[in-house]
Amino acid sequence: MTKLWDKTKVGTIELPHRLVMAPMTRSRAQGDGVPGELAAQYYGQRASMGLIISEGSQPSAEGQGYLFTPGIYTQEQIAGWRTVTNAVHQSGGSMYIQLMHVGRISHPENTPDHHQAVAPSAVAPGVPIFTAKGMREVPVPRELTEEEIQGAIADFRKAAASAIEAGADGVEIHGANGYLIHQFLGENSNLRTDSYGATVENRARFAIEVAKAVVDEIGADRVGFRISPKSPLGGIDEGTLGPDVYRYLVKELNALHLSYLHVMHAGGEELLQDIRSIWENPLIVNRAGRALADLDKDIQAGAADLASVGQWALANPDFIDRLKNGYPLNPVKPETLYAGEGSDGYTDYPTYAVR
Incomplete structure (x- = not known):
């Protein structure tokens, strides 16, 4: 795994190695979407990951889908995130805040104003979602008007500026995993016949316009994109x-x-190769289901420049040290991934004690 330890650069950030902490929803923000004090401890503990990409943070109230997810659009949320970025920087790390508008993956019971979710088209996803009353089927969303699409783009722009105000080194635009931007890309989720649907160019238009707005607001060297x-x-x-x-x-x-x-690779080697040939700047790949021994496989093959790590980093605040030295890893506590009380399964994972 020698290439993993080569220094590299992302935007203007010098990184000590080629591993990145992937964004992971933890559902521990306060009811008003403000990251709590434990969030600063959690992310600060993992600063040795070099570049940390935060959990998805809604760019507006309309963008929320899950219980207790953080936002990045009010002054209170900005202040909460500032404590987090300060903790990461003080421990020698860097941080991008991920901007995540969930689109239709929501439920009225999960939002303060109980609003109907929005999406490219009024099509339910056919999947369940956790609510305070248990698992519920995601209801049919409301189709966005073209004017409302422009409003959503403006929300991403404002949230990016708020992230920089909160001390983040940049933002990652979440265009993956079934959320709003991905819904515009999908054939069964985008049934529009206007300039945001039907053709290749039109299905990609919203993603591109969001990226352009964010770049215009904070600069290209502070913007990442996930697919x-x-x-x-x-x-x-x-x-x-x-x-x-x-x-x-x-x-x-x-x-x-x-x-x-940032590519969440779920299959399709030829497409990944095409993406690699098109993309000129750093490419981060998170390969689903890989073994720890294969963590550097894409980097060694030239298919990626960096690899992002999810649950291994979540359960091991000293993951870098453990990997370098061959120390065993803490197992993940599945029952505390998305919710929990206090530090349990959040900030209480131990570092490795050399015996």
Whole structure:
């Protein structure tokens, strides 16, 4: 795994190695979407990951889908995130805040004003979601008007500025995993016939316009973008045009000179190779289901520049030290991944004690 320990650069950030902490929802924010004191401890403990990408944070009240997820659009939320970024920086790490608008993956019971979710089209995803009353089927969303689409783009822009105000080194635009941007890319989730649907170019338009707005607001060297080609999460079927949509999208994003592209790789080696050939800046790949011994496989093969790590980093605040030295890893506590009381399964994972 020698290449993992080579220094590299993302945007203007010098990184000590080629591992990145992937964004992971933890559902521990306060009811008003403000990250609590434990969030600062949690992320600060993992600063040795070099670049930390935060859990998804809604750019507006309309963008919330799950209980107790953080936002990045009010002054209180900005102040909460500032304590987090300060903790990461003081421990020698860097942090991007992920901007996540869930679109239709929501439930009225999970939002303060109990609003109906929005999406490219009024199509339910056919998947359940956790609520305070247990698992519920995600209801049919309301189709966004073209004017409302422009409003959502403006929300991403404002949230990006708020993230920088909160001390983040940049933002990652969440265009993956079945959420709003991904819903525009999907064949079964986007039934529009206007300028945001039907064709390859139109299905990618919203993603590109969001990226352009955010770049215009905070600069390309502070903006990353995440995609998940072939992922069925959130009930998405990308259809026969899916690979061409991604080739076009990546080409257009590449022209913006973003700091990185982050691929959640769910399959399709040929498409990943095409993305690698199109994308000129750092490429982060998170390969689903890989073994620890294969963590550097894509980097060694030239298919990626960095690898992002999820649950291994969640359960091991000293993951870098453990990996370098071959120390055993803490197991994940599944029951505390998305909720819990206090530090349990959040900030209480121990570091390795050399015996």
